[in-house]
Amino acid sequence: MTTTQGGPPRRPSITDVARRAGVSVGTVSNVLNRPDNVAPATRERVRSAIADLGFVRNASARQLRAGVIRTVGAVVLDIANPFYTEVVRGIEDRISADDYTLLLSASDEDTAREARYLRLQEEHGVHGVIISPTQASMAPVLAMHERGVRIVLLDVPHEPVPVSSVGVDDARGAALAVNHLLELGHRRIGLVNGPDTIRPCVARRHGVRAALVAAGLDPQDVLTEVTVGALTMDAGAVGMSRVLALPPDRRPTATFCVNDLMAVGALGALRRARVPVPSAMAVVGYDDIPIASLVTVPLTTVHQPTHTLGWTAADLLLRVGTDGTGADPQRVVFQPELVVRESTAGG
Missing domain, CATH: 1.10.260.40 (lambda repressor-like DNA-binding domains)
Structure with missing residues (x-):
């Protein structure tokens, strides 16, 4: 030096x-x-x-002279969520094979924060961006695409979009959870959901309601939905406390939480209220994060192939504009699986 x-x-x-x-x-x-x-x-x-x-x-200077930036951007909802941690590992495993580095940002489920990080990554000149979007609207992301930025969504968009996407069939996953509860005999079901600005929350609600209708039940009679402001353990505990505050004749006997962090928080609220799981309240989560099998009452949940999601998204991004394959938008949808554990007494 x-x-x-x-x-x-x-x-x-x-x-x-x-x-x-x-x-x-x-x-x-x-x-x-x-x-x-x-x-x-x-x-x-x-x-x-x-x-x-x-x-x-100085790799940055060398890449600028060559007109090639070997950095991939990623914007995820919450890096503290183990689901996204494993997705990011999948992204890194794929891009490192081609000597790319990762510029990672977390929107914390905040649309303004997401927009700022997207702008900064575009200014940085990343090769492309992999994003788990917060907004129900794709407008900010599509505007980047129109400016020539390569985009891959970690999402299954409801409407046709001109960018590639990799995701899991969230509606089907939620339906698997609800059908499991119906098979166990539950007819009063709670849904602890996040805000509508988070796209998977909307898709999973749709899956819950569709499953009830397919079973010949009226969601108005069977379902009690509680909406909280975030997809965290604390928010899950708040949501479950609101479920427990309902009159006994209206209180659900089972609750589906739209992600595992919320479900773990809900289990904590049940423990503090001395409500036995699953005999007085069955609980199902979504994601199958590592802690789901380690909590005091192992959690029934919907499994997603997290590492594969990240790896596939990165692979699509790197193939765009290199060998000509992948120039057209591709939609990769993985199917979820129900993992039954003790929190629903079905294991």
Whole structure:
């Protein structure tokens, strides 16, 4: 590391390496990029200078000169949610194979925050963006697409969109959960849901209601929906407390929470209220995050292939504009699976 008088250490440059090795800057560049074109003795002298100085090439500057940015952007709803942690691992596993890095942002389910991160990632010049959108409207994302930004949605959009998407059939997943509860004999079912600005919340509500209608039941008679402001454990506890506050003749005997974090919070609220699970209240979650099988009463939940979702989304993004395959929008929809555990007494 070189220094400047009276200032902080200065990052060694390719010129410093050339000076130390007694060669031209072009020779150093050849050692870094085309080493077979340099005589072995000269190549070794340059590499020794690189090691002595602690030189690290400036990949950003090199990519800008080449007109290629090897960074992929991702905007997810909540990085604290283990579901998205595993999705991001899938993204990184795919892009690292092609020497891309990840610029990750979390919208925290806030539409203004999402818009800001999308703008910053576009300004950064990322290769493309993988996004789990918050808004019911696709307008901000589609505006980026129209400006030439590659987009892949971690979502199953309700309407046709001109961008690729990778997701799970959320309506079917919710229907699996409700059908399970109906098979167990429950006829008063709670739904602890998040805000309508989060697209999976809308899809999962639709799946719940469709399953009830398909079973010949009136959702108005069977379903009690409680909407909370976030998809967190605290919000799930609040939602379950509101369910428990209902009169006994209206209180559900089973509750479906639209994600596992909320379901874990709901289980905590039931424990504090000394309501036994599942004999007095059955609980189903959605996502099958690792903690779902580790809580005191293991959670029945809807499994999603989280790592595969991220890997597939990244694969679609990287294939756009490289070999011509994937230039047309593709829609990949995985099917969810119900995992039955003790929280519904069906295991």
